[in-house]
Amino acid sequence: MNSYKIRQTSLLGTIFIFLLILSGLRILFVALMLFMGGTEELSFLTVIMAPVYVVVFIVSIFMVIRTRRSDLVLNDDGLVYTPPLGATKLLFYSDLEKVSMGGRSYIIYTRDGKKLITFDDFRTQNASGIIAFLKSKGVPMEM
Incomplete structure (x- = not known):
């Protein structure tokens, strides 16, 4: 019985994995600094960008699943x-x-x-x- 499998891969999936890792590390860094009481070391821009990192993290998870599942x-x-x-x-x-x-x-x-x-x-x-x-x-x- 002949059987072939085609998995759709692209460079886009690799880019989203990279974004997922970077945004996850940045979220972890901000969370550790906040929980350790080191808010004076955090810049205003870092705190403001934290929600952006969370959004990028969630979108990256969605896109990695989308590009790897097909x-x-x-x-x-x-x-x-x-x-x-x-x-x-x-x-x-x-x-x-x-x-x-x-x-x-x-x-x-x-x-x-x-x-x-x-x-x-x-x-x-x-x-x-x-x-x-x-x-x-x-x-x-x-x-």
């Missing part, structure tokens, strides 16, 4: 798509409109014209095998 599993029976947010969807190969190929990147579209997932040769193992598998299942290819 994937598509292809097998002989159909496709299982896990969107960044929401419930997992079971699709069939007849639900796919086309695979658009541009250079070394590929975009899979559904019948309603929505982009399902984007992947490329650099970040996806066996991308050419996935394309060959989709061709064997009758999904049209477009250059």
Whole structure:
């Protein structure tokens, strides 16, 4: 039984992980200074920026989950798509409109014209095998 997994990764996810770590450390620093009674060492700007760090921390958590959760599993029976947010969807190969190929990147579209997932040769193992598998299942290819 053939089975392929496409996990959508991007540089954006790495950036949000970096922001998550930085804002978390800054929140920890401000909290430690406040609880240790060292408010005279804290500048006014640091105290004012504390809520901004909390917002960046929360948004970063949301975006890391969003960028890391998206994937598509292809097998002989159909496709299982896990969107960044929401419930997992079971699709069939007849639900796919086309695979658009541009250079070394590929975009899979559904019948309603929505982009399902984007992947490329650099970040996806066996991308050419996935394309060959989709061709064997009758999904049209477009250059």
